[in-house]
Amino acid sequence: MKKTFLHGIVSGIMAAVAAIIYSGIYQNAEGTDFHKLINIGSMTGASLFGCMLMAIGYYLLERFNKENLKGLFNIVIVVISFVSIINPIGMTLPLDIKNPEMFPGLVVPMHFMPALAFLCLVPFFKNKKA
Amino acid sequence: MKKLIFPIAVGATLFFSAFTTFTSMNWKIADGYSVKFTSKDPSGVFTSLKGDIAFDANNLAAAKANLVIDVASINTGNGMQNTKAKNDSWFNADKYPTIKFTSSKFAKTATGYEVTGTMEVKDVKKEVTIPFTFVNNTFAASFMINRIDYHVGNTEGMNAHASTDLKIDVSIPVTQQ
Numbered sequence: 001m002k003k004t005f006l007h008g009i010v011s012g013i014m015a016a017v018a019a020i021i022y023s024g025i026y027q028n029a030e031g032t033d034f035h036k037l038i039n040i041g042s043m044t045g046a047s048l049f050g051c052m053l054m055a056i057g058y059y060l061l062e063r064f065n066k067e068n069l070k071g072l073f074n075i076v077i078v079v080i081s082f083v084s085i086i087n088p089i090g091m092t093l094p095l096d097i098k099n100p101e102m103f104p105g106l107v108v109p110m111h112f113m114p115a116l117a118f119l120c121l122v123p124f125f126k127n128k129k130a
Numbered sequence: 131m132k133k134l135i136f137p138i139a140v141g142a143t144l145f146f147s148a149f150t151t152f153t154s155m156n157w158k159i160a161d162g163y164s165v166k167f168t169s170k171d172p173s174g175v176f177t178s179l180k181g182d183i184a185f186d187a188n189n190l191a192a193a194k195a196n197l198v199i200d201v202a203s204i205n206t207g208n209g210m211q212n213t214k215a216k217n218d219s220w221f222n223a224d225k226y227p228t229i230k231f232t233s234s235k236f237a238k239t240a241t242g243y244e245v246t247g248t249m250e251v252k253d254v255k256k257e258v259t260i261p262f263t264f265v266n267n268t269f270a271a272s273f274m275i276n277r278i279d280y281h282v283g284n285t286e287g288m289n290a291h292a293s294t295d296l297k298i299d300v301s302i303p304v305t306q307q
Contacts, residue, residue, distance in 0.1 A: 100207055
């Protein structure tokens, strides 16, 4: 459990750092300002939340000896990440926010960062077989 | 000669004060204006408004307003909707880059004033009467508009869900020129 929990925390922090760096680069390059909608706190919170959900999923599969379903679970994670991009694309921003067409370009990649971070760290947190 | 000094002074004062009254009619649009449209779907704002306003509550016959809205400044809060609003079937911003209002008559009403003029949207020119108030150097108007009357979009396919009647709220703070 400890290892799975750590997996969630570390990958959540990694995804948050990636999102914060990407946000800085994107907003500076495009000259946009979405800080009213998305900030360091929300990026960190969302990344940790997503990665902890995945960690709970992994924990439950291990707990009930269904580790063979991890591959399927990984696919579900990716599909959910992909489907979740509908939200920022269809979102109506407050009217005082300029250039709303630039918002999906900022947020859509971030929706994949928790899954990327979690899945790429799987080998480092693999439970040793007895 | 001394007898003439006083009448000349009075005459000069009246003459120049007349010009003062004349110049005080002209107003410059200040920052903080807003042109909002609201409906069930879509809602949004136009962020660019230019124009000339001459208005004196005591001389409505001389009042006039020419307002120009930049269609490309539309903001619905959604990038895809903004792009769609500028395309051929909606505002066709490339061919008709502006929305124009040119006044022809001002009148006093029980609650404020009303202005009659020509609203030009796309290829449609239509006479409209808009009620408004002028308080604290701010013109404020609220009225309804039917987008179909101005050939903005249609009611077919995916456009069927878009409201045809939109409420327009305009607030224009001004400074004296």
